[in-house]
Amino acid sequence: MEKVYFIGAGPGDPELITIKGQRLVKEADIIIYAGSLVPRQVIECHKESAEVYNSASMNLEEVMEVTVNGIKAGKKVVRVHTGDPAIFGAHREQMDVLDEHGIEYEVVPGVSSFLASAAAVKKEFTLPGISQTVICTRLEGRTPVPEKEALESLASHKASMAIFLSVHMIGDVIKRLATHYPMTTPIAIVQRATWEDQKIVMGTLETIEEKVKEANISKTAQILVGDFLGNEYEKSKLYDKHFTHEFRKGIE
Incomplete structure (x- = not known):
């Protein structure tokens, strides 16, 4: 019996699906x-x-x-999700049904939109001296968010943050972050990261709401927040010539 493949398609650019994901799409019935x-x-790229x-x-x-x-029926089935299925992908409920039927499945990871958005603005979430933590979350909508994960609570860490599915509530987001x-x-704010019509709006908590309205962004956008978007940070020890690790001896 064939198995089902859950494939992360990446954020939008067709070239950002993995080689394995593309191969499975080509083979799928x-x-x-x-x-x-x-x-x-x-x-x-699918077969005719x-x-x-x-x-x-x-x-x-x-x-x-x-x-x-x-x-x-003996066919190969692929389920193609946006980004990476593990983040707001709603594939767990599908896997549970397959378990009930005794059907095997495999998950092929993909590039999430929060990573594509960081690439779009050419920034690094985990800058030494600034943040070593990335929080991925959303504001509650029709899907509730556990009270312990309220945006105000998460904001207390002042970590690098990627907020999904919330740009249409940008005013509320800012109020809670503040x-x-x-x-x-x-x-x-990165709308449709890696798509041909990608749009980027930069600002501060004080200025961003008006800029988002002017850019007419109300959906399909990531909200990235934190000092990792600034220019102050410490250099990594990884390439410090004085730093010794398993593969290199540092200079005294």
């Missing part, structure tokens, strides 16, 4: 892809006989019916 967030170009489904118009039961029936971050804290 059935492709179910998140068409609202995954460009069609990502799966255009492949059945292609856009999950944007499907519910969980419909997705799983196609998946399970395909496997039972309980701990200074209003001078740098912030970047």
Whole structure:
């Protein structure tokens, strides 16, 4: 029996799917892809006989019916998710259904949009002397956020932060961040990172709301927050000529 492959398609640029992910798409008999967030170009390498489904118009039961029936018919099924499936990917519930049917599956990781956004603004989340922690979160919407993970609470760490699915509530985001971050804290909004129409807006907690409104950004954007977006930091020990490690002896 074939197994199901959950594939992280990456943030948008068709060249950012992994080599393994692309190979599996080429081999697949059935492709179910998140068409609202995954460009069609990502799966255009599929074979002519492949059945292609856009999950944007499907519910969980419909997705799983196609998946399970395909496997039972001896077909190779790939489920193509945006970014990396492990972050806001909603693939756990699909895997649970496969477990109930005794169907094997594999997860192929992808490039998450928060990493693509950092690349777009050419910054590093974990700068020595600034932050060694990255917090990925979201503001509550129709999906609740546990009280212990409220944005105000997470902001108390003043770590590097990537906020998903919340740009349409940018005013509320700023209000909550401002309980701990200074209003001078740098912030970047990256819409549709790596897509051809990618848009970047930079500012501070004090200025960003107006800039986001002027740029007409209300969805499909990452909010990056923290001093890692600034220019002050300490150099890494990794390449310090005086630093000794397993592969190199430092200069005295």
